[in-house]
Amino acid sequence: MDITLKYGHSHTTLSFPDQAEVDVLEPTSLPVIGDMAEAMDGALDRPLQLPRLEERAAPATISIAVPDETRSFPTKALLPLLLKRLHRAYPALKPEDVTIVVGGGLHPPHDVPALERILPHDVLARYTVVPHDAKNAPMAEFGATSRGTPVRINLAFAQAEMKIVMGLLDPHQFAGFTGGAKGVAIGCSSAETIRANHALMFHEKAQAGVREGNPVREDLNEIGRMVGVELAVNVVLDKDKQIVGLWAGEPEAVLAAGSQVCASVYGVTIEKPYDIVVASCGGHPKDICLYQAQKGLNLASRAAVPGGRILLLAACGQGVGDEDYFEYVCRFDAPSAVFEDFREHGFRMGAHKAFLFSRTLDTFEVAVSSEMDASVLSRCMLEKAGDPQERLNSWLDSMQGRVRVGVVPNANATYFSLAAGDVSGNS
Known part of the structure; x- marks a missing residue:
């Protein structure tokens, strides 16, 4: 199965093997206003x-x-x-x-x-x-x-x-x-x-x-x-x-x-969380910068099992997007350190984005397919995916049994709930 996802001003196509159980978690279509x-x-x-x-x-x-x-x-x-x-x-x-x-x-x-x-x-x-x-x-x-x-x-x-x-x-x-x-x-x-x-x-x-x-x-x-x-x-x-x-x-x-x-x-109900979530922010301007792309990562995490893997497609043509966030996040090398700093000093703008990233990074394995340099992503505690198809293949090859994969084409806007209750308790 091939699925094409928005990426910046372009698209990325990923192939999924038949042995994977793949669900495309799309928004519901409604009639378009023509005039x-x-x-x-x-x-x-x-x-x-x-x-x-x-x-x-x-x-x-x-x-x-x-x-x-x-x-x-x-x-x-x-x-x-x-x-x-x-x-x-x-x-x-x-x-x-x-x-x-x-x-x-x-x-x-x-x-x-x-x-x-x-x-x-x-x-x-x-x-x-x-x-x-x-x-x-x-x-x-x-x-x-x-x-x-x-x-x-x-x-x-x-x-x-x-x-x-x-x-x-x-x-x-x-x-x-x-x-x-x-x-x-x-x-x-x-x-x-x-x-x-x-x-x-x-x-x-x-x-x-x-x-x-x-x-x-x-x-x-x-x-x-x-x-x-x-x-x-x-x-x-x-x-x-x-x-x-x-x-x-x-x-x-x-x-x-x-x-x-x-x-x-944009509210999507799922039967149970997925082992792997592949999420596109929805292309430009949703992935115009890392600061905006965080929203897609956060919402997509609601569809993943705790400890699951998330591949985020976010071009981030304008880079990080917020100097206060970048200056803050560069001080830390692990989500736990961000949490500790928040406990000590409380809420601050810019820093809050690092906190939101950290809540996801503390629970899931995340790789980001982006135009951003790997070293800059690393300073934001994020791993660059490299070739997204190769990263997806390596994850699938490392997992036993029939792997459940959720594909989210509009991650910055789509949010999830289980058929009976919240997805994972990550509020």
């Missing part, structure tokens, strides 16, 4: 738990948060549709009254070439575009959430009279799902806000697919309310990055509706 303009107008004609734009007083200024290029959100297609509707609803609104904030959380702020990759030329030419910088941008203060998270949001976004967020609704390894106000609460927030929110990730309900009772997700919702994010436009994409759901409305109502569809696409 995005019609879908956008339909969603804005019937916004969830909000009046239509045309029924509201015209705002003097509007800010719109959109994701950076590490997300697959079709900004070039959807942002112009939203802008067109805003100008139609508010005829006096001028382009200079609208600010587009490209929210990437702690990712480095986008330079001009990156902005040109994600935004239409007309938008860049006519509207104010602000690449978010979590460490240096002017911030507006909103106090603290009930869980103590300081709420500091990019001033360019926060000072507008009407605040809108656009984004992808995807499974998230500890926030449950992305979407809703997250594109602002994390995408356009300060490093302190992100750090405090992410420190909630150790809760037992802070895991993919869990929305209710998840403190990370509930904290994000509260941030959105405090900031006054009024309108969310979210989409769910299928495995081929085609839109299968589009919603507009009050952010938490959009999250509730969209997460049901997202779960039906």
Whole structure:
């Protein structure tokens, strides 16, 4: 059996012997939305738990948060549709009254070439575009959430009279799902806000697919309310990055509706865990860097038996992707040392990614097929797979009996549960 998997901007094909029991753990297919303009107008004609734009007083200024290029959100297609509707609803609104904030959380702020990759030329030419910088941008203060998270949001976004967020609704390894106000609460927030929110990730309900009772997700919702994010436009994409759901409305109502569809696409039930899991992050931009690829490794581990083997396909064309993480992880040579440091010093951004990697590395044998240099991966406590087919063959040859192999083509988004309970207890 040959299976072709996405890898960066290309593909990798692996061959599996007949004696192996191979299951391809794919997302569920749903009908694709063919006419995005019609879908956008339909969603804005019937916004969830909000009046239509045309029924509201015209705002003097509007800010719109959109994701950076590490997300697959079709900004070039959807942002112009939203802008067109805003100008139609508010005829006096001028382009200079609208600010587009490209929210990437702690990712480095986008330079001009990156902005040109994600935004239409007309938008860049006519509207104010602000690449978010979590460490240096002017911030507006909103106090603290009930869980103590300081709420500091990019001033360019926060000072507008009407605040809108656009984004992808995807499974998230500890926030449950992305979407809703997250594109602002994390995408356009300060490093302190992100750090405090992410420190909630150790809760037992802070895991993919869990929305209710998840403190990370509930904290994000509260941030959105405090900031006054009024309108969310979210989409769910299928495995081929085609839109299968589009919603507009009050952010938490959009999250509730969209997460049901997202779960039906990316939540996969398995009978029992696998001896070997072969996981592709899903290609670019899901495997744009190691920092992003970690999500695929974490979710794929939920399908593996404890002590099992995971082959991760992640091109990582932009390398490690986060200097704080790399500087931290280079200090250690074993997951146990990372755990000990966390026990002593607590949560820190960047370091948390090393902790998440370590939880997987402590339980599973992991090899990474990547464009990254083996020495750099080694400093991240990861082993380069070399030729992925050869690594897979060596694992299969070393195992007795009929080996069960799970192949995950979209590991950054697919999450697993057993037919009766959790896969492995790795929360």
